[in-house]
Amino acid sequence: METREDPRILLPTDAIIRLSATCICGSDLWPYRGVEAVRGPSPMGHEYVGVVQEVGSEVENIRPGQFVIGSFFASDNTCLICRAGYQTSCIQREPVGGLGAQAQYLRVPLADGTLVATPDTPSDDLIPDLLAASDMLGTGWFGAVAAEVGPGKTVAVVGDGAVGLLAVLAAKQLGAERIIAMSRYEPRQELAIHYGATDIVTERGDDGVARIKDVTDGVGAHSVIEAVGTQESMMTSIRSTRPGGHVGYVGVAHDVQLPGEELFLSHVHLHGGPAPVRRFLPDLIDLIWNRQIDPGKVFDLSLPLEQAAEGYKAMDERRAIMVLLNP
């Protein structure tokens, strides 16, 4: 933790927001653990909800005083890639992570395209839910959409971090008939069941695949959501999917190499990547605003921003699923 200068408007399309809450993402653990190289002190954090303080001269739709949510890539929401629903591959995209959302104030580029305002100032108890929509919920939701989850389908979720748990919630909302959560940790199993999991598989790797086949006529699930990003989790996901089924992968890939021959013979559909959360934000805000979903339950520890280091430690040691930080 160190004090930096408050961010200022740099471009006429920027907005400055005062954060109401931020959090530590599972993906923040990669550099914390040294799996991703870090070249010195770096602004951290890419999840944010808060109140607009100031906007640049070209910002038209976002106004000071609004409560807003954005996601980890700023996007113009007008280019042909955004219009196709892939705002995280926006032609003008800019990572928010480099700006540091684990802070009191944040500069958000491309404010009109990036930020979505809530209908009104939310009550305090909704803030964790809205914060979850900024990344983990939107990412789990994209995983479920990429895996073509729908009514009548059997869905497996590989990974029991916040994204995996919220993928269970998404699968339920999208009408899945059966939802198999892979988890070895009891508090996470309980939350998975709360969100709609019908089965828990504690085995991993090939044993986990065998268990999923056991309960899916020997052929695997229709839809598998990958929410880890390792070689093992990707192979578990591909092998747990029936021929013609769909893998939606949203775990940030680290040292993954997919064997072409096995993939070819698997007959699965593969889709995923950095979740275009912006695509889903209006619907997710609606669901939260109407209290139809409670994604904020993944935050099982809240700390003042000054104790961020303790938050990283708690998540690294699996003492917390997800840590909310109060700026």
Add this chain to the structure above:
Amino acid sequence: METREDPRILLPTDAIIRLSATCICGSDLWPYRGVEAVRGPSPMGHEYVGVVQEVGSEVENIRPGQFVIGSFFASDNTCLICRAGYQTSCIQREPVGGLGAQAQYLRVPLADGTLVATPDTPSDDLIPDLLAASDMLGTGWFGAVAAEVGPGKTVAVVGDGAVGLLAVLAAKQLGAERIIAMSRYEPRQELAIHYGATDIVTERGDDGVARIKDVTDGVGAHSVIEAVGTQESMMTSIRSTRPGGHVGYVGVAHDVQLPGEELFLSHVHLHGGPAPVRRFLPDLIDLIWNRQIDPGKVFDLSLPLEQAAEGYKAMDERRAIMVLLNP
């Protein structure tokens, strides 16, 4: 070429057909070239059209005298995987390649599920077209379907073998607006244009990707059909596809490893594998029977079966796109 015993009915679900024509597939060149190990004399060939000679006691829908087409995997067409349209992953599937369709007679397992009869005995000039449906046309068609080709879309086809050329035909039939064929060989370019290609790209690898981006607003094609099966062709396909676009890959993968990070960031959909030709056969037969498509044009050399060795040589040396063998 050697003389083997005629095949006989082994199971009550078998049929024996007398081949009217067979051919050498691009994938037969992998063992021919030593890329795939061969442990001694092997029956070759998996593409066949012909007249039913005899059926087993449990065959109900296929009758002696019918002219039939089947594909390279026998399938029951009734299991839950077949019903989902993935007959090449049928729970009972059996490769026909091991039985040897480059022959006068062929035993076809699971005849009821595998074989599709034409409306009547075809005239001789339709036989190459019908033979093409047995594999290359059905495979190119699956590639186009897997790549979600459709009206208004820009499609790129990587590979100018018979499957690639017939993927061009499929893309045209499925309503693609623009079809970019990658080919360096003039006779293949001409056939690609005959089948509906609107653009030819002669560059390969990263240069080919750059050319495709040049003509697609800098973002890549909506749909890319991969019809080779090498590391280079897979990466060219992924890199030529816009974020949110679709790669349909049907080239049999050889020593392919897909880098997880690049795939993750590419935002493409990936689907393919051994084409479930059986899914498409009834429609393809209709199109051929009504002379709406002419896939048999890919056969630019016809030889008597006895000269199969010369046929392999001609294809290996690229003197022929596709060799038809007359048993």
